[in-house]
Every structure is written in C-alpha cells, then in structure tokens.
Amino acid sequence: MLTDKKNFIEHLVNSHLHTAHVVPPSVSCAFLDGLLQLLFPPLSEQVIKSGDEVEHHLRVLESDLELILGKLQERLPDSPTSIVNSFFNALPEVYEQIMDDARAIEAGDPAAVNTDEVIRTYPGFYAVAVYRIAHLLYQLDVPLLPRIYSEHAHTKTGIDIHPGAKIGTAFCIDHGTGVVIGETAIIGNHVKVYQGVTLGAASVDKAMANTKRHPTIEDNVVIYAGATILGGKTVVGRHSLIGGNVWLTESVPAYSRVYHRPQIKVSQKPDPSYLINFSI
Numbered sequence: 190m191l192t193d194k195k196n197f198i199e200h201l202v203n204s205h206l207h208t209a210h211v212v213p214p215s216v217s218c219a220f221l222d223g224l225l226q227l228l229f230p231p232l233s234e235q236v237i238k239s240g241d242e243v244e245h246h247l248r249v250l251e252s253d254l255e256l257i258l259g260k261l262q263e264r265l266p267d268s269p270t271s272i273v274n275s276f277f278n279a280l281p282e283v284y285e286q287i288m289d290d291a292r293a294i295e296a297g298d299p300a301a302v303n304t305d306e307v308i309r310t311y312p313g314f315y316a317v318a319v320y321r322i323a324h325l326l327y328q329l330d331v332p333l334l335p336r337i338y339s340e341h342a343h344t345k346t347g348i349d350i351h352p353g354a355k356i357g358t359a360f361c362i363d364h365g366t367g368v369v370i371g372e373t374a375i376i377g378n379h380v381k382v383y384q385g386v387t388l389g390a391a392s393v394d395k396a397m398a399n400t401k402r403h404p405t406i407e408d409n410v411v412i413y414a415g416a417t418i419l420g421g422k423t424v425v426g427r428h429s430l431i432g433g434n435v436w437l438t439e440s441v442p443a444y445s446r447v448y449h450r451p452q453i454k455v456s457q458k459p460d461p462s463y464l465i466n467f468s469i
C-alpha cells in the first residue's frame with residue numbers, strides 16, 4: 190500500500206535504483222547542443238579559429254557521447270566505442286542534409302534573409318536539425334537518447350518529430366508551432382509544411398505498435414497550416430498541395446489540389462446573438 194509512508198519511500202528508492210543507468214536528460218542535451226554549436230556557427234557562443242580547435246571539440250564530443258552511451262550500455266546493440274565511430278563517420282553526410290534543410294527554408298520563405306538567419310532563429314531549422322541527429326542514433330539502434338533529443342526540440346520549438354520518421358532531403362518547416370510527425374511517417378524530398386500540420390495515426394490502438402500507422406508524403410508536396418493527414422496507408426502523391434485545415438484519411442494522386450473551404454458569411458448588419466454573447 191503506497192498510502193503507507195514507509196512503503197511509499199521504499200517504492201521511490203526502488204524506482205530510483207531501477208533507473209540509475211539512465212543518463213540525466215540535461216547531460217545528454219548538453220552533448221546535443223554542443224554538437225549543434227560546433228556544426229553551425231550562428232548557434233555557437235564561441236568563435237572557433239583553427240582546425241586544431243575543431244578537432245579538439247570533436248574529440249570532447251566523442252568522449253561525451255561514449256560516456257552517455259556507457260550509461261545505457263546493457264541495452265546497446267554494440268559497444269559504445271563502435272557506435273560513437275559509426276555516429277561520427279556519418280556526421281558529414283548528416284551535416285550536408287541539415288544544410289540542405291536550411292537552404293530549403295531560406296528558399297521557401299520570402300521573409301528569410303539568408304541561411305545564417307535561418308540557422309540562428311528558425312524553430313523549423315532547429316527541430317529538423319535535431320531530428321536528423323536523433324534519427325541517426327535511432328538508425329544505430331541507440332535506445333532512449335533519440336526520444337530525449339526529439340522531446341528536447343519539441344519543448345524548445347513546439348515541433349514534435351519522432352526520430353523514427355523517414356524524411357527526405359531539403360525539408361522545410363515554416364513557423365512550425367504544433368507540427369506533429371509520427372514514428373512511421375515517410376516524407377519525400379523537397380516537402381514543405383506549415384504550423385499545426387499533423388502526420389498522424391488513424392488509430393491509436395496499442396495493437397498498432399510496429400505497424401505503419403502514419404502517412405507517406407511524396408516529393409514536392411506542400412501542406413498548409415492546420416492540415417491533418419492520418420493513416421499508414423494514406424499516400425499524398427508528389428507535387429500535391431494540401432490546403433489549410435484539410436482532414437485527410439485517404440490517398441490522393443500526384444498533382445492533387447485538396448482544399449477545405451467551409452462557407453464563410455460576412456454580414457454588415459448587427460447580429461443580436463453576437464451582441465448578447467459579448468455584452469456579458
């Protein structure tokens with residue numbers, strides 16, 4: 190009975206001992222932010238002036254990641270050293286992908302001045318950069334850490350991208366608040382989404398775990414604000430445009446234009462019900 194104080198304390202001690210192997214989120218996020226600062230100078234708090242300095246920072250990051258992975262050791266698919274090597278070998282490619290995302294955001298937003306501004310200020314850039322790093326760890330079968338990173342980005346930006354989602358090159362999220370991209374979503378190249386877009390599951394039954402629950406978005410699709418696209422079998426064909434607030438649970442072919450246009454009434458006559466509701 191947890192209502193008994195002694196039992197409650199014992200229960201808390203046991204649960205702390207049970208999770209002692211889990212690395213504190215603040216430590217693992219310090220690694221993530223240190224890595225982003227090294228890769229993207231507009232995010233950095235210090236100027237790095239030489240190759241030696243870059244190499245020094247890389248070595249520190251490598252040993253930080255090894256330390257973090259060491260705490261997860263019993264659940265890892267491989268030794269921390271070998272995962273760290275695979276991670277840092279893949280880093281140049283991931284860096285290029287993230288720079289392609291920054292250029293796509295700049296090219297896709299008339300309000301963007303240059304890629305430095307995008308890197309420094311755009312929540313869509315930050316969330317996608319973190320997603321790409323988390324996805325690499327996810328592909329290396331690292332437990333927990335990818336989710337810690339995606340939730341770190343979610344907290345900072347309001348953009349929730351599951352590290353298991355597969356996202357092609359030059360992905361642009363503009364504004365971004367409220368975007369949700371589920372674990373089994375597949376997104377092609379040159380896709381652009383606005384705030385409040387959900388790529389979600391049509392059913393959230395636990396029995397659906399390990400099945401394709403989230404939609405596939407093909408190349409060059411634009412999805413406007415507030416659109417909800419659901420279901421693992423739902424495919425949005427390439428070059429389609431999904432309008433704001435669309436609710437879509439079935440596939441649409443390439444070059445579709447999908448709009449949600451509820452009837453809007455504009456009246457200049459005073460509306461008595463409006464006056465009553467708002468005069469309270």
Ligand SMILES: CC(=O)OC[C@H](N)C(=O)O
Binds near residue numbers: 372388389390392403
């Ligand atoms: C994004 C989404 O549909 O989430 C629902 C649930 N977490 C799932 O992954 O199925």
